[in-house]
Amino acid sequence: MKEYIIKKVLNNNVVIATSKNSDFVLVGKAIGFNAKKGSKISNDRIESMFIKQSLKKTNFDEVIENIDGKVIGICEEIISMCEKEFNVKFSEAIHVSLPDHINFAFHRIEKGIKIENPFLYEISALYPKEYRLAKKALDMINSRFEVNLPEDEIGFICMHINAAIKQRGVSDTLAYTKKIGNIMELILKLLKKKLDKDSLAYVRTVTHISFVLDRVINKKTIRNDLLDNIKEELYNEYDLAIKVAMKIEDLFSIKVPEDEIGYLALHLKRLEDL
Template sequence: MVDDAIIKKVLNNNVVIAEKENNDYILIGKGIGFDFHKGSSIPSNRIETVFIRENTEIDNNYNTVLETIDNKIIGISEEIISMSEKDLGLKLNKQIHVSLPDHINFCLKRMEKEIKIENPFLNELKVLYPEEYSIASKALKMINDTFNTNIPEDETGFICLHIRAAITEDGIGIHLEYTNKIKDIMNLISKLIGRSIETNSLEYARTLTHTNFMLERILKGKTIKNLLLDTIKDKFQSEYSIAIKIALRIEALFSVKVPEDEIGYLAIHLKRLSDMENE
C-alpha cells in the first residue's frame, strides 16, 4: 500500500511522514528516519507500522500538533502508539495521535519548570487497567530515555488513561471519573471498617478488584446468585451492615441498584479484610 511513498518529514530515527498519491502516511520502522531522508522512498520491507492520515477533524488537529510540537515528541508518541497496538493486538482510536503528543509535550514542560507531577489515582489505575498500565510503564521509560529526563511514575498513570481511552473510544474524562468514584468507595470502606488500607498493599488491590468486578456485573445486568445470602446475614451481621452502606454509596455514585446477592458477596470480602487484620 505504501510502496514508493516519498518522505515529507523525518520525525525521529524510527518515524517519518510520507506521501503517496496525495495521501499522507505516518510510517514507523527501525532506523527508517536515520537511513532515509526527505525526498527518499522507503522500501515496504522496512516499514513496521502504517497510519494513514485522512481529511478529518482529527487529522486537521494533527496538523496543528505538527506545527506546534517538537518532532522528537511526535516521533516518540507514534512509537508508543505503535508499541501499544502491537501489545494489545488492536488499533487504537485515532484521537490518541493528537492527545498523546500534546500530553507528553505538556509533561516535559512541567519537568523543565520543576512542577511536581502527582497522580492521586496511581494505585487504582494499576489495579483497574493492568495491561494498559504495563504498556504505559514501558512508554515512560522510552520518554525518559529519549529526553534524558526522570519523569516520575505518577506520569505512568496519565499515559495509562490515554491508552485506555483510545481502546474504548471514550474520553479520558470518563475513565478518570470512574477511577475517582472507585477511589471514593475505597475511602468509604476504610472509614467504615475503622482502619486505613495501604494503597500499595495486596489487600487494597484485592478489595478494589472485587469492587470493580461487582460494579461491572451490576452495570452489565449480570449479577450472580448468592446461595449463602441468609447465612451471611446471620453470621456476618456487622460486615453485612457495612456492606449495605457501601452499596448505598455505589448506588448514589453510579445510579444503579445493588442487588442483595452482591451485598452478600461484599460482606464476605469485608469479613476477609477483618480476618487479615487479626492474623
C-alpha cells in the same frame, strides 16, 4: 508494492509520509534512519501506521506544527507497541492527546512544577496490563530524552492507553478511577482502617469493586448461594456492604443486586480481619 513518499522524519523509527493524496504516520525499525524528505519507503518496512485521512486541517496538524517531532515520534512508537500488545487499533484521539500530554509534562518539569497523580494505586490495580506498558513507555521517554519524569506519569500514560482501547476520552477513564477512589475511601472509613495503597489487600479490593461494576453494568451478575448465611452470620459486614452499594449506586446510577451486596460483605469481612 505500494510506496510512500516521506514528508517529515520524526525520529529513526517514525516518519510522516504521503501516498495517493493521503498522509500517514509510519512506524518501523530504522524507517527514518538517514532518510530525507522525498525519499521512498516500501510497504514491507512498515510495522504500523496511522492514516490521516482528512484533507482539512486537524488537531493532529496542530500537534505537528507546535510540538517537537521527536516527542510525536516516541509517542507513535509507544502507540504502536501498545496496539501490538493488545492486538487492537487505538482510537485516533491518542495520536493528539498523548504527545500533547508528554509535551506538557516536559514543560512542567522544566519549570520545576511537581507532577502528582493521586490515583496512581487505583490505576495500577484497575488497568494492570496498561500500567505495565505505561511504565515501559515512561522508561523509553526518560531514556530517549535524558529526563526524569516521575513515576506518577505512569498513571497518566496508562489512562491515555486505556481510553484509546475503550474508544473513549481520557476524562472518562479519570472520572471512573476517581469514583473507585471515592468508594475505597468510604470502605476504609466504614471499617475504621488504614490500608497501604500498594498492599495486596487494597489492590484486591479495587479489583473486586471493578468486577462488581462490570457485572452489574453489563447485567451479568452471578447468583450468591451463600446470601442467606451471609446476612445471618455476617450481619455487621452486610450492613456496611449495603452502604457501599448505595455509594456505588449514587456514583454510577445503577442498582446493585443483593447477590453482589453479599459478595461485598464477604470482601469487607476479609479486610476487617487483616
